[in-house]
Amino acid sequence: MTKYSKIFTFLLRLLALAGTVAAVVVMITSHDSAKVLNLTFTAKYSNTPAFKYFVIVEAIAGAYSLMTLFLSSKNLFRRLVIILDVVVTVLLSSCISAALAIADVGKKGNNHAGWLPVCGQVRKFCDHVTGSLAAGFVAAVLYFLLLLYSLYNVLDPLLL
């Protein structure tokens, strides 16, 4: 691994760490309440399983990113890290997709199933969720790039 390549992957991991931390913080601080027909309803992330899954995975990915920032770049670690990068990338793509699917119903509703959009009532909550998903999406894309870059380095560069 050249010096530049090390700096590049370090930066990608640092940005991914920032993305996951932002995603977790923005999501867990999201709450809002609305009064509809004299019933107060409170929106918070923990009411939706997909958002809880999102927070858990982003937290794991954040902790993993932090760990790998300070790992020695010995070959043994570097190769194990590629395998773990695959796992983290798959988990990130999974959690962002689940959360996005639910956020889409929250914003647009689904006529056919009779699910009404809720973002008109709890705008603050939806803004937080949107911000959190954006940060999580950036982290997922960074991990995907990191993985492709690692594979590109490990596999024969001439063939790619």
Place this chain on the structure above:
Amino acid sequence: MTKYSKIFTFLLRLLALAGTVAAVVVMITSHDSAKVLNLTFTAKYSNTPAFKYFVIVEAIAGAYSLMTLFLSSKNLFRRLVIILDVVVTVLLSSCISAALAIADVGKKGNNHAGWLPVCGQVRKFCDHVTGSLAAGFVAAVLYFLLLLYSLYNVLDPLLL
């Protein structure tokens, strides 16, 4: 690549192909209708963006699996295939998660958002979706195993 290793990956790809084809067929043949308060409502996969995304990705993954079954095992191809395997695995994990998140709301609803479960009314539709998701999940797991196995072969086996 040894003979056994070739047979093993061929079998994994064949099973993954079967899984994706089953997921697509079962999902697109799912429809049911119910009468609630004199209103007939029809459930089909194309009413839900997450299910449409699921069908598209499963179809792409199926086509890719079919192609790779008959690819020559020359090194150039083998290494490109690993990169594409990463992309397909990430896409599969993404589509299954999005579809699962919506299916979960369909089955259990979400009190807090006022979304009622619909599976009681359109049981046939929900059974199809469940079957399709199970097939898609199997395909995703097979691709994940295939990817880990390919990486295990390409990276130094002693280190894993």
